[in-house]
Amino acid sequence: MTEALSRLRYRCQLRQDADERREETHPLTWRLHEDGTPVFLKEYEDKAGYAAVRHTLNEQTGAQVIDAMKTANVRGRGGAGFSAGVKWSLTLQGDGMPRGYIVCNADEMEPGTFKDRLLMEQTPHLLIEGMILAAYANNARYGYIFLRGEYIEAANHINHALKEAREAGWLGADIAGSGFDFDIALHTGAGRYICGEETALINSLEGQRANPRAKPPFPGQSGAWGKPTVVNNVETLCNVPAVLRHGAEWYQGLSGQLSNDGGTKLYGVSGRAKRTGLWELPIGTSGTELLDRAGGIRDGEQLKAWLPGGGSTGFLLPEHLELPLDFDSIGKAGSRMGTGLLTVVTDQQSIVSLMRNLEAFFARESCGWCTPCRDGLPWTVKILQALERGEGVQGDIEMLDKLATDLGPGRTFCAHAPGAAMPLSSALQYFRDEFERGVRHETGPAHADPIPVGEV
Template identity: 75%
Template sequence: MTVIPKDSRLRYHCQLRQSAEERHAETHPLTWRLREDGARVGFEEYCAKEGYQSARQTLTQRTPADIIDTMKQANVRGRGGGGFSAGVKWGLTQVGDHLPRGYLICNADEMEPGTFKDRLLLEQLPHLLIESMIIAGYANRSCYGYIFLRGEYVEAARSVALAIEEARQAGLLGSDIAGSGFDFDIALHTGAGRYICGEETALINSLEGKRANPRAKPPFPGQSGAWGKPTVVNNVETLCNVPSVMQHGADWYQGLSGGLSEDGGTKLYGVSGLVERPGLWELPIGTSGREILERAGGMRQGHTLKAWLPGGGSTGFLLPEHLDLPMDFGTIGQYGSRLGTGLIAVVSERQSIVSLLRNLEQFFARESCGWCTPCRDGLPWTVKILQALERGEGKPEYIEILEQHTLGLNPARTFCAHAPGAMMPLESAIRHFRADFEAGIAHAPLEGVS
């Protein structure tokens, strides 16, 4: 077991495993400015590394419509898990000139199990996010921006709060930014740490001081979001692509994938679990799972790969034979999973798939907002069945009941995507490892699950 000194745990979990020699502005737009020692990049250092140049040029030389068109052409897809086009989402705020100025919200809650990529950017490169939000706010005619940050990210909160103040003192937030006539400021809001806030309307409700329940759509936030105003919600990594897209153009961004994928840009990929070198890498989108796992040094000695989650706890399990698939949105979706956040969690042959599922479903059951019955009642029942199978006290019909849950808790029957996301790893685990579930069936008749 690796022992991590208390004062170094934070850096261990968000370590970028690429040296400065490997990273360049033309090929690594998200990470080329990072320091080798993992320390925070301050305002002066960020400016010396071309920081805020894109924002100054964009605000004075381009129109909001032009910026949105460039984002659409670049096809910057959401890096928080959904993969929706940021340009299309931004375009919703431009439907009708009568719409008032609204809000830009950065979703920095990062509650997806096994995910720690945004934490790296928030702690070590906060000014990239600030610059990105200035451009995005201008494009969406936003009057104010919010960074919705999970409360447990204490170091990230300190780093971002300092960056906001540094930018404000430099005249890059507030009134008449860089002499452009654009007024925009940002506030840091630390949330209570709820997974459901990954759903944008639940996040908006929480920001407004309400219970974090999802809202019915339509209307979509682009027309009526925070406090009834047009609102854009984007993930940290998604937004951090914006300055380089504005500076280098859509064709350049599309070319970053090097032909590995129809998607454009790079992606912060990572690996956690029983591997030699857990960490993060900025790689062309479409890089194979095998290459990412090899960069992590492969499985730890004495362990072999049984399965892997490609992008967090709410994605479906893939097998070792799937490692050569391009890690992009379309390809992974064709094999019954999702790219999600792009951070691989490996499962060793020594680990019980049923126990792993029970742990995941306990998390999802606990994090349900309780708004709709299938999610509120279905997820705890799933946990009870998995607990019985884990103890070897299951009944033959339990596996069929679990399969019925994966069909019943789908988007057509639940208010949001929380329960369907919880069902994806369960469905894929039963499909690939049915024998593991059958091993939990008792040989003697037992009472039902209490």
């Protein structure tokens, strides 16, 4: 009996040592179970959960938290890549200022993206802890998780975790004896891509039509119900506890020599790869390594192009796979890292069909607020449909060029249309011959397996 207990303790110690090593390299996923079951409160607390809250709320000021986030260079993981620390420093704060809101953008509708879903379904307390720390730094007293309505399992797990956190004193009044009060509500959206834009999200949260707002004022000065509001992505907030637990220098070191950006990234692969999925890797990992982890391209097919971060990013070519997957490197190549979910396109797929599918999605999801987006996107779809059928006419491709320009940055009220224009512009640049076939009334590669927009 004694020998059996000794072996059990030895195995437990080995597992604990392994967990501690993974914590140092995989701050987002080291607690996750291989079978995908969620990590709830007891296990989360046993694995250093809420330790950052207890320490930070009792021993640091909000300004120190913001400085740590700046030093760590935590860049927004929702797609824009803006520094979270800088964003927090712009929030209206100080004596006499109104207490505002922390809003988590969990409306994950970017085509080909499913990273936030993993975090919410399997480690909801990590998100809650990140929101508590963000609220403390930004003088907020209430938070909202704006969740994609189709994420039913995530909603169930988050609600369970919120209940556990309140009962344990991690939410509510006087958290960890610090005198800081904060609580969170879950809000499920009605399913609109435009709610990924932070001001449209705020309008929807208030019960209004999900149209973007004019800026300034920015949400940090006047957001939800006129109060200072910080909107951050799920993955961004899930990085905060590790930064405050281990330090900004440690976080910066996770990317090593790969990138000037700090931390790790939940990278993913979708499309025609042998094994799609998610991997937490140092930010700056190359596309080649990520694709290798996915087992490479399906047998009998060759890589033609790839999207580095969802449907609203520009196409890149096979030779770009050696680039570091970070915000600046991908930006210099003419695309955006976006959400870091690589979508594989092979020689068996028609770029024209893929673009028709994507632009139909963007046209459907437009809020209709401004003319270039409201009228330009449906027009783009009609031209692409004609080219796909081999019924194009002279001038169609030139019109697509013009539409891609007219929908670009600075021409529309928000970033929805520029996001739709980027893959179109790059497709015309790299694969113009496929569009020209539609004008010559020829057919291209098989029109199979378009990018599954709006699905995961």
